[in-house]
Amino acid sequence: MVVRTKDIRVYSHNVAKNYLNLDVLLETLYNDFVIGAPMHPEWLYMVRPPQNDQAPRVMAFVSKQLEKLRPSMRTDLVDHRDIFVLSLFQGNNTYNLMNVYSDDDKTAILYLRDHVDELPSFHYMGGDFNVHSSVWDPEVTHHWWAATTLLEIAADLDLERTEPSNPGLTFIFHNADLRPSVIDLMFHRISESARSRTRRDPDSKGPTDHIPLTTTIVLDSVIEDVTRRTITCGSDAEKAFIDDLRKGVPAIVSGTLNTAADIDRVAQALADVFSSAWDKHSHEVCITKRSQPWWDDECTKFLSQYKLEKSHKSWLLFR
């Protein structure tokens, strides 16, 4: 399914190292029924490889529908186990997105504070910051250095905090005696007012202790489909195309070819015959994941039948 859109949906969740939960998430977030599991075919996973036995604590899954935006992991901007920078490119625009996990020592926040001058401006920052403040949690009475530093960093990156449209707790201990709090935050461009697009999603909490946040980032222009013209091999269009070539090429009058201009004239006449026949008989197709030549209408029919019935028999038919 190809959807033309200007929006990039962001789903931010501290999955607490829960592999199975992540797997289920990928299945449900993809908006079409897919067959397959761990390394999900519809998502490009990006993660900084472990260095000095320090496993990364942040990663990103980028939908393959966004491949046209050339998603790129930017370890050249930030090379840190707790900070993930993703860049998307559209025309001359670059969209920088940051995912942060700040541990109890506030390692990531301290790193960002020291390196914020080297960073470009961002369109989004989000994650589990482990920072308490009266600004985003009414139960808290203080607004300490970590919170002020975080807001200063955000301002330097042209970002401001976005309150979800359904504000509330984001972190609930498995031990019910401990007080829940708000530590998962999202930041958008200053004056972008993304509040209506930003939500907490308590139903998707799953077995973890964090409530995921969802938001969208609006691009300047629509993500265009990648299209090209084609003539299907063995089709009637190809036969008509060859017929036109067969008529067109012998009709070219070569005359005497004594100069470079004469040669260019005949070569151009050939090129014109080829291109007019091509333009007449080719049709436009979108390049998608289903662009393989073996995928035909029958495959589409059987797949939709399988999606409806979910029976073993229809699966075999599809295969």
Next chain:
Amino acid sequence: MEWVKQRKLPACEAIQYNAQPCHEMDDLWNALHNTHNSASGREVDLSVLDPLPTLQERDWPPFSALELTDALSSCSSRSSPGPDHITWAHLKAVLENKKSVQLLVTLADACICVGHWPKHFKDSVLVIIPKPGKPTYSTPKSFRPIVLLNTVGKLIEKMISNRLQFDRIKYDLVHPNQVGVVRQRSTEDGGLFLTHLVRTGWAKGKKTSVLAFDIAQFFPSLNHAMLLAILRKQGFSSFVGRFFASYLVD
């Protein structure tokens, strides 16, 4: 156990060139172009060719229709077309007509006589293909650029190439030690030659060892002035030299 090993990361980082990531199309083009054409346009000393004998210039007779159909029959109908979308299968259908064959033969002869290679034959599509099984895809060397040219131009190139190959064998123009890309010489010849040398050494009671060289980027590094000088030395018609001078210009 294969599946417990660390997984290879998919290509999610930009290609690095000179320690800088390439995000813009211009940067990517520069990275690829400079990697593969690093030696182009370099000055060379042509006097290294002086010791070689200069052969007498030979005639270049006009092409025959048979040369064209022979060249065409060896082309795979499955290979990808150039920017004009004409595959070999299409061209084969078109060239069933004698008039079409005559047109192309006339055009090929004119190209050689006038010494001109039209722009339409130089138009190409460049496809960048990732080489399989590379540990990282963040360097331009993990990718193989393939140039797809227009088929009509390629057909004429093949006719010329066949002529050159013929002369190379007939007039013994290639060094006996070169076995690659020469008709009637194969890898087996090379292997046989090598084992013969090794055995000769053994027979004389000597130890033999092999030192192997690989010239990186040999083909794109070929110097154009050198190539034209060699063609002249080897006695190819001055028409051919003039043609290649036009062929090798952008």
